[in-house]
Amino acid sequence: MSRLEVNKKKKKDALFHTAFELFTTKGLTKTTISDIADQAGVAKGTFYLYFKDKYDIRNKLVSHKTGELFFHAHEALSQTELTDFQEQVHFIVDHILTELEQNRTLLTFISKNLSWGIFKGAFEEKMPDEDYHFYQSYLDMLSQNKTSYRNPELLLFTIIELVGSSCYSCILYQQPISMEEYRPYLHNAITAIMKTFEEQS
Known part of the structure; x- marks a missing residue:
């Protein structure tokens, strides 16, 4: 450089x-x-x-900050010995939830836009090259998995949208229950979502 x-x-x-x-x-x-x-x-x-304006930098900041969350989670995952795709997804979700619980300022800022750091198409301009792209890491994880999934992009989007909206309410407002109480239900829901996307052999 x-x-x-x-x-x-x-x-x-x-x-x-x-x-x-x-x-x-x-x-x-x-x-x-x-x-x-x-x-x-x-x-x-x-x-x-x-x-372009302050809304442009706000949007790019949300994308950048959520990208960082997924980067930290994937880095932590690389330090484990988890090889099962479902276990990897649950690990990443847990890591992100914990980081957002510890940084409520960040959670308030990104609001429910957790998927912005994954799907670059949310903006007119692509995210800068120096930003981390979790979606590629996700596809790499998926390629090493024995189970095949229909429409992997939609699978990831569905999971992350669920995580983003539920963690916002449960962490910031303890509504309808606290995040600690909700986590098992969230993980069960994620498992069920993944099951519906499985390709039948």
Whole structure:
């Protein structure tokens, strides 16, 4: 990476970091582009080199932050000896739930948009190349599995949407019950979902 590219990445990272801090303290509505640029130590015009407006940086931040969650979970999985696909999926879900329980600021920020970090098509522009793409790791895991699944993309989407919406309510509001109480039901539901997507031999 050239010095110019390194410098550009530093500026973009500074904008990301600052925007996240401001969005989670002041809120999206009260945060201006000038606030983000000033606190990041860059010119306002530099902001527009990377993002269209504050909603664009918010969306890309949600995608980036959820991508990080899945990266951390997959890294943790690689330290285990789990080889069964279903066990791997349950492990990843548990890891993400635990991380979100410990970081409610992040959970509030990403809201129920957990799948944004997986499916790049959610935005007009693709996620930057330096971001981690869990979907490829998921396909790699699936390729080493003995069981075949119909429409693996839809399978993953269904699981992650369920996890995202349920963890938001259970962790932040303990509604209808706490996450600790709900986890066994969630895992049973995931197992049932995976069963419905299995290809019959």
